[in-house]
Amino acid sequence: xxxxxxxxxxxxxxxxxxxTINCTYTATGYPSLFWYxxxxxxxxxxxxxxxxxxxxxxxxxxxxTYRKETTSFHxxxxxxxxxxxxxxxxxxTPLLNNAGNMLTFGGGTRLMVKP
Amino acid sequence: DTGVSQDPRHKITxxxxxxxFRCDPISEHNRLYWYRQTLGQGPEFLTxxxxxxxxxxxxxxxxxxxAERPKGSFSTLEIQRTEQGDSAMYLCASSLRxxxxxxFGPGTRLTVL
Numbered sequence: 001x002x003x004x005x006x007x008x009x010x011x012x013x014x015x016x017x018x019x020t021i022n023c024t025y026t027a028t029g030y031p032s033l034f035w036y037x038x039x040x041x042x043x044x045x046x047x048x049x050x051x052x053x054x055x056x057x058x059x060x061x062x063x064x065t066y067r068k069e070t071t072s073f074h075x076x077x078x079x080x081x082x083x084x085x086x087x088x089x090x091x092x093t094p095l096l097n098n099a100g101n102m103l104t105f106g107g108g109t110r111l112m113v114k115p
Numbered sequence: 116d117t118g119v120s121q122d123p124r125h126k127i128t129x130x131x132x133x134x135x136f137r138c139d140p141i142s143e144h145n146r147l148y149w150y151r152q153t154l155g156q157g158p159e160f161l162t163x164x165x166x167x168x169x170x171x172x173x174x175x176x177x178x179x180x181x182a183e184r185p186k187g188s189f190s191t192l193e194i195q196r197t198e199q200g201d202s203a204m205y206l207c208a209s210s211l212r213x214x215x216x217x218x219f220g221p222g223t224r225l226t227v228l
Contacts, residue, residue, distance in 0.1 A: 004157075045219070103208075
């Protein structure tokens with residue numbers, strides 16, 4: 001079956017530090033990969049996505065590259081801000097499956113950025 | 116585009132009661148998904164609709180869970196005879212086509228006493 005594993009949190013960083021949140025996946029075929037973010041008190045929001053190998057998704061200074069050879073989609077940001085404090089979820093959806101491209105999520109990684 | 120809305124945002128109920136949640140997707144989206152998220156975990160897929168057809172329901176947690184989307188617009192998720200283990204956040208998402216981005220609503224937080 002499909003699964004997503006991401007590093008456990010919380011991750012605590014100082015403002016302007018470099019961020020990496022690791023994500024690896026197991027899937028049949030060629031899934032699309034996503035990072036969703038959940039800010040305190042808010043719903044899940046798409047942060048970025050990549051639909052094929054070697055694609056780089058980017059948004060709001062965050063980046064992640066679809067690495068088929070290592071089945072990874074690590075999230076990075078060069079300089080985090082306090083406002084980036086949130087829970088980050090890595091997810092995948094197979095290109096074709098019976099469940100209409102249901103998302104399979106990792107367990108989430110809480111990021112805390114201190115001023 | 117008003118986004119995905121869910122009602123109610125919070126529901127507290129006693130064990131054994133039935134509860135129903137509503138989801139209104141983005142208006143032109145024909146796919147609608149339900150997920151459950153327990154504390155500290157990622158969302159877990161429950162079921163999905165394409166228009167009014169429920170095309171996948173094997174992931175519903177038990178036969179106490181059911182969902183409808185009668186006219187291909189809003190959807191309801193019902194839990195009968197609630198148990199304390201049903202306490203969770205219930206999320207709805209919609210998309211225009213299968214591989215497209217799913218947009219999530221704010222969720223309904225259920226607490227079963």
